Amino acid sequence: MPHPQDAPRATSRKRSDRMLAVLAMLESGDSVTLKDLTGALGVSPATIRRDLADLEEQRLLVRTHGGARAFASTSRAEVPVRLRDSQFRAAKQRIARRAAELIPTGPYSVAISGGTTTAEVAKVLATRPDLAIVTNALTTAMEIASRPNLKVIMTGGVVRSNSFEAVGVIAENTFNAINVGTAILGTDGISAAGGATTHDETEARTNNAMVSHAQRVVVVADGSKVGRVTLAKMADLSQVHVLVTDTTADPDELARIVAAGVEVLIVDV
Template sequence: MSVTNDLVPHATSRRRAQRMSSILRYINEHGSARLTEIAQELGVSTATMRRDLADMDDQGLLIRSHGGARALDPATEVAVQLRDSRFKDAKLRIADHAARLLPEGQYSVAISGGTTAAAVARALTSRDDLSVATNALTTAAELATGSNLTVIMTGGFIRFNSLEAVGVLAEKTFSAINVGTAFLGTDGISARGGATTHNEIEARTNHAMVAQADRVVVVADGSKIGRATLAKVADLDEIDVLVTDSSADPDELTAIAAAGVDVQVVADALADS
């Protein structure tokens, strides 16, 4: 596989990656902030925050200003390594619910990239009767460890921001197989825009997966509902099921359901206890 020249956000440890994710969230929510303000919010030293902001500016994640930082365009894609972990519990519940939608017995599945889609892959590793095709390194890694599943990895160019293989090679792989259910992660899904992502090549590759599936299940936490990003992956009439959580905008869910999508909302963790 080849590798594209997208900028690679880099963090030297999981702890630092989580801190950088928190910085991004804070900056994006406030538009801009002073260095001392963010350091106090996160409980770190100003020296640590200065290093983080400098590195994040170098990586194109934000714009460093005198004494602080300001946000990029809100539509800017954040690399999968640094994506917000606030919704981790919701994503796990969504993934567990989505995994239970599959029938018993031999079955073929395709799974796209994204943290929620990777969680679906993790939920499927207890099975030994599935064939799973994916173009995502994160998803393949989940399936390749501790699993007896048959895993098909597409070729293509790797996008560092999403760790997905994209382009003609990936599209040809999906076009050559039959898929019972495709699990599609997305950067946004709305009644107006359908399922969308940040990159048009990635969108075209994922649509090749959608086109081969008998059933398409979008897995998206509530923050993605009502959001439309640059490139369309699928129209709503190509999507059979949307699995999300209760933080999603109910009016938007109603509009999506009115378009013929089976909207399934997983219960809150507290409701399950």
Template sequence: MVTAHSTSTVAELGGSPKRSRRMAGILDTIAERGEISLAELTDLFDSSAATLRRDLTVLADQGLIIRTHGGAKAAGSLAELPVALRDTRFQDAKRRIARAAAAHIPRERHAIALSGGTTTAGVARELVNHADLTIVTNSLSIASLAAPYPRLRVVMTGGILRPQSLELVGVLAEGTFNAVNVGTAILGADGFSAEAGVTTHDETEARTNHAMVTKAQRTIVVADGSKIGGAALAQMAETTSVTILITDDSADEGELDKLRAAGVTVVVV
């Protein structure tokens, strides 16, 4: 259920780029250590105690951490960052991946499906000047990005809004993907390994994206190197369903070899 509190908190997380990067760093540090003191955070991030208290309050309100006396600790899994914070991570790699993915889209009339995520949004940015492209998406971010360009035809699914990813999911979204045929599905991921396939943290999102992949002639996975070899909760697509993986040179080479052996064409940028 989407509440005013949850959506406003996500908006607050997306403050200045500097603050977003700092808050993403705080989450990474807490995920690694389990618990950390305010004094340690001030040393690590070269920020005042008052600034860091405000950051911790926002993260705690979002349910991402638990405040403790003098610091903070992990609140369950910190694996899924809100989209406002994810946009600050691995930016250079994601731009290279997006450009490479766009180069695989035919310049003549073509229909693509795009899942939500910062890397897939980057692909959409690279395609805004395409002469005859239909974009089918369940991502509010991508639909808003593409809307100002009259040559792009945007088909938006229905569904229930996930505030963490700004994606529409569930049976209404699945119904839209099941009703159309696309040439290329471009899928972001929280993890991709030869054994586990393409995975994400939310099972409802996984079912929606599985419907997207099922109706596509080919599937391109776009994922920075931190996702390669990892496995999140729910599978979106089997490895054998993926035609191309586009990733960066930080990806584990051993896992890339396993994906190649499974029949995936691997592009490293």
């Protein structure tokens, strides 16, 4: 298996931050000019053109003469995991540490879905003895597979290029064949109305299989995900026991989630 450092990721954190900033400028649906982008981001036109070419290849925007415009609903598009790795990083690390505290000591089994926040949880758990970790996320498996103190179980399945997650019937069959103490679930949105949701319906079915065979479900989501509803439901709120988020989350939405019976843990950012 490749070393964790070989996992697919953005060329650099600085570049991924810049590309996320480009997408943010397109959230209103308007076009932006090359002059606007170079002025706002403080880089050369050649650098911006390379970024725009990459983002267009991923169908996240459309290049125009002298700039770019949003591709369909870019503001609600699924940002590839290699860019998400640097987004809200400090909050995700604190959320991960708090979520890891919920895992009891001693022999225990944990399922971990794909996502950048769940990957941070896996990093925290990597030093724990006697853990069995089941995951369908290639990046997470590569991060922890070299740890002799862990038993790492990787599902099969079809790998999604945006998230590096194995999904589909093979992955679902793996989750259906086992039982775990806790499932750590990443999400693109969590709300009282929509439950825990994601952008891809096949990924949602796979994660629902994981959730259905866990004694406890912990959702980890930075504040930007709270109150957001995306395409496909992974879990009803009735299936979620704990939400770990941060202080940027909408307090009114958190109150509605608590009223639905979910324990909410909030970390400072």
